[in-house]
Amino acid sequence: MINFGTGGWREIIGDGFTRENVRRITQALCERMAAEGVEDRGVVIGHDRRFLSAEATGWAVEVFLGNGIPVTSIARPAPTPMFMWTVRDKGCAYGMAITASHNPALYNGIKIFTEGGRDAEVSVTDEIAARANALRDADVVAVAPEDVSGHPLLTVQTSLNWYLDAIIDKLDMETIRHRHLYVVLDPMFGVAQTSLQTVLMTARCQVDVINDRHDTLFGGRLPSPTAATLEPLRQAVVERGADLGVATDGDADRLGVIDDQGHFLHPNQILVLLYDYLLDGKGWKGPAVRNMSTTHLLDRVAAAHGEVVYEVPVGFKWISAKMAETDAVIGGESSGGLTVRGHIAGKDGVYAGSLLVEMVAASGKKLSELYADILAKYGVMEMIEAAYAFAGERKADLEHRVFVQHDLPEFPVPVERVRWDDGCKVYFAGGGWVTIRFSGTEPVLRVFCEMPTLAEAQAISGLVASHLGLN
Known part of the structure; x- marks a missing residue:
């Protein structure tokens, strides 16, 4: 099942990150572009130095070309922000980066950018994921690998200079x-x-x-x-x-x-x-x-x-x-x-x-x-960051306990208000706070706490962990 998180789609190589899934996601993006009538504006695609990143770029390019979409392919590993800048600079409708960013080495993934070189909104990635999950291998339209080189819709870009000059300026x-x-x-x-x-x-x-x-x-x-x-x-x-x-x-x-x-x-x-x-x-x-x-x-x-x-x-x-x-x-x-x-x-x-x-x-x-x-x-504010891995079956239990039952500990400082729209954030009188939320890129529950002193931050972070049985 293909799902996009806060930082794109990321999966373990050979498990979720496969040629078939890369091609399905690309086909879903092509169909979205066709529905919007923006195929002629084209896409920018690039990759990092991870295992299979260059190859996955090739898989995606084959599908873009098969769907008649002009592609600017960055031929060398390059920074993700450079791809975003190029989408904006060329006026392309979309962009794609083959990367798992800061995830461990066994991961790879895809980030999608929209007009202006912006990270795709949740509504966009949700629609792409839903369509990709519905596609069969036979639904993917692609040119043969040997037909990519010299294809009239393909522009291969090797220079980073336009992006670097924009920063220098x-x-x-x-x-x-x-x-x-x-x-x-x-x-x-x-x-x-x-x-x-x-x-x-x-x-x-x-x-x-x-x-x-x-x-x-x-x-x-x-x-x-x-x-x-x-x-x-x-x-x-x-x-x-x-x-x-x-x-x-x-x-x-x-x-x-x-x-x-x-x-x-x-x-x-x-x-x-x-x-x-x-x-x-x-x-x-x-x-x-x-x-x-x-x-x-x-x-x-x-x-x-x-x-x-x-x-x-x-x-x-x-x-x-x-x-x-x-x-x-x-x-x-x-x-x-x-x-x-x-x-x-x-x-x-x-x-x-x-x-x-x-x-x-x-x-x-x-x-x-x-x-x-x-x-x-x-002045000084001290932050504690903790990430707790959990077995798959515990996620539903933790989600229900915290985000449905609103089961929080008794805090040693007065609570000013609680926010529930993106995980949980508790605001304390005097300026401190603690957040509890599931990562959008890794299977962990994150607890961040910022207080006027390190001892206070450690105490509240530890209290949350102990209350939820995370230690």
């Missing part, structure tokens, strides 16, 4: 050039090396790269930039005396950062730093958008500048939509994705990392000093 390159920053880059065996290295070296940064070889097992680590997975980057920054380390996940739409002292900067901290920089350092005006599991410290930054923060459900498509509606300056999530007004409507680790380097260069300070300034201005 948005940066204060002159300021970066004269700071002579030393950056260590960790693409986590993914697709960001060429893009980020090109941008930073164009700005005259000294750039060292680790974990750059093609390794479909991602060095045995999860290709997601966390404190644990970025330990090699932390060591490299400290040992080499670099100004900072920048990492991206497997398909380069998420960002992780190590400061000059070897401290991991959580995505929440990066989001707050960049919003403050865009308002104070660049003089921008406008609100911010965050999802329900992202730091409320962002709200303090907004309030200090007479702005507001809009809260949306988890899933970057909600952030993109609210940013477009409110002309927000920045939008982001605690998992490491963010975007900035004027760029693509989806998350982009390449642009976010480049903008962070600009921020450090423009400040004349170390990154560790910049975050110390943030805490001095806006």
Whole structure:
């Protein structure tokens, strides 16, 4: 059964991720395009460095061409945000990325983009999934593999330069050039090396790269930039005396950062730093958008500048939509994705990392000093993130208990209100909160808690886990 989550369709290779399912999803998208009368506007397709990504791109291209749809195929592994940018740049109706983003190496998947290079809405992916599940193999129309090369409807694109130039044009390159920053880059065996290295070296940064070889097992680590997975980057920054380390996940739409002292900067901290920089350092005006599991410290930054923060459900498509509606300056999530007004409507680790380097260069300070300034201005909030795997049969029980019976523990602090539209979020008097929700990309239940102190966050997170029998 094909189902799309908050970050696209992701399945274990050889189990759910098969040639047949890739072809069915592509055929379903082709039929949607035909029903909308947008076949002539074509699609953009690209892939990451995962096992079978290049081959799956070929399977999809065969189906697009079989249905008479013009295809721009990115011929080399490239960042997912580059595909989104190309959809917008070429005015295509849809786009597709073969990637499982930050999932473990045994997964692969598909992300679908709509007009303007935006993540497809739930209504779109639900319809595509329903049609794909109804298709038989005989319903899929495709050209033979040997007929792909030289096909009149196929454009093969090898250059990333248009996307990179669009990022460079948005940066204060002159300021970066004269700071002579030393950056260590960790693409986590993914697709960001060429893009980020090109941008930073164009700005005259000294750039060292680790974990750059093609390794479909991602060095045995999860290709997601966390404190644990970025330990090699932390060591490299400290040992080499670099100004900072920048990492991206497997398909380069998420960002992780190590400061000059070897401290991991959580995505929440990066989001707050960049919003403050865009308002104070660049003089921008406008609100911010965050999802329900992202730091409320962002709200303090907004309030200090007479702005507001809009809260949306988890899933970057909600952030993109609210940013477009409110002309927000920045939008982001605690998992490491963010975007900035004027760029693509989806998350982009390449642009976010480049903008962070600009921020450090423009400040004349170390990154560790910049975050110390943030805490001095806006105070401290501490977050605990926990993910609990569960057997398949437990999900229904947990869903009923929490989201139907509303069975929550007795909290040690006053509850202000509870939100139930995307999992559960409990807001506490005094500014803290806790969320309980099932992941849209992995079989886990996530519990996030943010409080004024780490001890309070640990206590409430532990209380939820104990109450639900998750420990």
